[in-house]
Amino acid sequence: xxxxxxxxxxxxxxxxxxxxxxxxxxxxxxxxxxxxxxxxxxxxxxxxxxxxxxxxxxxxxxxxxxxxxxxxxxxxxxxxxxxxxxxxxxxxxxxxxxxxxxxxxxxxxxxxxxxxxxxxxxxxxxxxxxxxxxxxxxxxxxxxxxxxxxxxxxxxxxxxxxxxxxxxxxxxxxxxxxxxxxxxxxxxxxxxxxxxxxxxxxxxxxxxxxxxxxxxxxxxxxxxxxxxxxxxxxxxxxxxxxxxxxxxxxxxxxxxxxxxxxxxxxxxxxxxxxxxxxxxxxxxxxxxxxx
Amino acid sequence: xxxxxxxxxxxxxxxxxxxxxxxxxxxxxxxxxxxxxxxxxxxxxxxxxxxxxxxxxxxxxxxxxxxxxxxxxxxxxxxxxxxxxxxxxxxxxxxxxxxxxxxxxxxxxxxxxxxxxxxxxxxxxxxxxxxxxxxxxxxxxxxxxxxxxxxxxxxxxx
Numbered sequence: 001x002x003x004x005x006x007x008x009x010x011x012x013x014x015x016x017x018x019x020x021x022x023x024x025x026x027x028x029x030x031x032x033x034x035x036x037x038x039x040x041x042x043x044x045x046x047x048x049x050x051x052x053x054x055x056x057x058x059x060x061x062x063x064x065x066x067x068x069x070x071x072x073x074x075x076x077x078x079x080x081x082x083x084x085x086x087x088x089x090x091x092x093x094x095x096x097x098x099x100x101x102x103x104x105x106x107x108x109x110x111x112x113x114x115x116x117x118x119x120x121x122x123x124x125x126x127x128x129x130x131x132x133x134x135x136x137x138x139x140x141x142x143x144x145x146x147x148x149x150x151x152x153x154x155x156x157x158x159x160x161x162x163x164x165x166x167x168x169x170x171x172x173x174x175x176x177x178x179x180x181x182x183x184x185x186x187x188x189x190x191x192x193x194x195x196x197x198x199x200x201x202x203x204x205x206x207x208x209x210x211x212x213x214x215x216x217x218x219x220x221x222x223x224x225x226x227x228x229x230x231x232x233x234x235x236x237x238x239x240x241x242x243x244x245x246x247x248x249x250x251x252x253x254x255x256x257x258x259x260x261x262x263x264x265x266x267x268x269x270x271x272x273x274x275x276x277x278x279x280x281x282x283x284x285x286x287x288x289x290x291x
Numbered sequence: 292x293x294x295x296x297x298x299x300x301x302x303x304x305x306x307x308x309x310x311x312x313x314x315x316x317x318x319x320x321x322x323x324x325x326x327x328x329x330x331x332x333x334x335x336x337x338x339x340x341x342x343x344x345x346x347x348x349x350x351x352x353x354x355x356x357x358x359x360x361x362x363x364x365x366x367x368x369x370x371x372x373x374x375x376x377x378x379x380x381x382x383x384x385x386x387x388x389x390x391x392x393x394x395x396x397x398x399x400x401x402x403x404x405x406x407x408x409x410x411x412x413x414x415x416x417x418x419x420x421x422x423x424x425x426x427x428x429x430x431x432x433x434x435x436x437x438x439x440x441x442x443x444x445x446x447x448x449x
Contacts, residue, residue: 001348002347002348003294003348003350005294007370007371008294010369010370010371014371043399058293062302064302065305083295083298085298089297107430110427110430113333113399116399120402120405120406123406123409123410123422126421127413127416131416134416
């Protein structure tokens, strides 16, 4: 099957920032020895180069329909990228240390287009809810404060943006973000793709009174202290990290243990997150037990 | 460049965003229009000979430019070689517009921009980062200045 390889390789090394880079050892395809390669993860594409300075990638792994799991290996800190199709390849890799392994497994698990799409849909839904709540609470708004206007004009604010074109890319206004976020986590720049109808008044406060927080979704996983409940592998047999009810078993694929929940049947974002969270929880649990 | 072809072929069989029989012409001089089944799955455009199971080829829709060439024709060109255009003939104008729209929205990078926009807006309206509750606020792919801060020296050799 043909692929626009040259342009794909260009995507690897063009100026758009990668999501993750680093050295990993990868088990060879024909020669089964492990080779150290330089990896660049961008979107749902994992490129690998012979050297960090190499201009062109040796190859690319398209990360759709795959799961990322720990695996048994002579190598330490090993993990595998497994695909769910007939006679699929298993890419065995190993990182340089535990932290790197965890970081790569997390990044690769969240690399798929499907995952990104879910996150975007979720935020889109949240924003709509917020806007609707805002309209409903107009009476309670602070006098003279900014009001949320009709959302109809703002649907798909980025609909006109062209893929990859820089002309439509964001310009940032440096409005500082308030709230409890640490600056390290959340950059204070705002991307202004199209004129929003929400006036950015001098006050950073939201002029619309909230009667309730945005819909709370169940999430058994937090980034907090490691309250490691060893996960048996089957939800329903134990409780989540914070004692919440375990999620219903997501649609399972044959042969996979910690499988990707992104299958056509998985629509619920909070369940998806619980699932990912538990993967990492398991990793942490195993590591702690091995200490 | 090696790629996981089997898995990509498998991906071509997944439910698609959009699929239709279009007239397709390659970017090389001398390429002619051929009827192909064109199928959009995630950020790939697959094209098949009519009634064949396996795609002839795939186009990764990143770093590309989609343009309307005429009422029923749109083109895809990649930013590293913008003169080389893949041409697609639709049956009617509206269909052409729909394809253009769909392809623009099919890129990962486009989705990322959307996400950053929504995240920023929600934070502006509520003072809260919507990704925090999922424990993914730190993910590089969700940052406004996405990815690593590579120096120009580091990137120039890549």
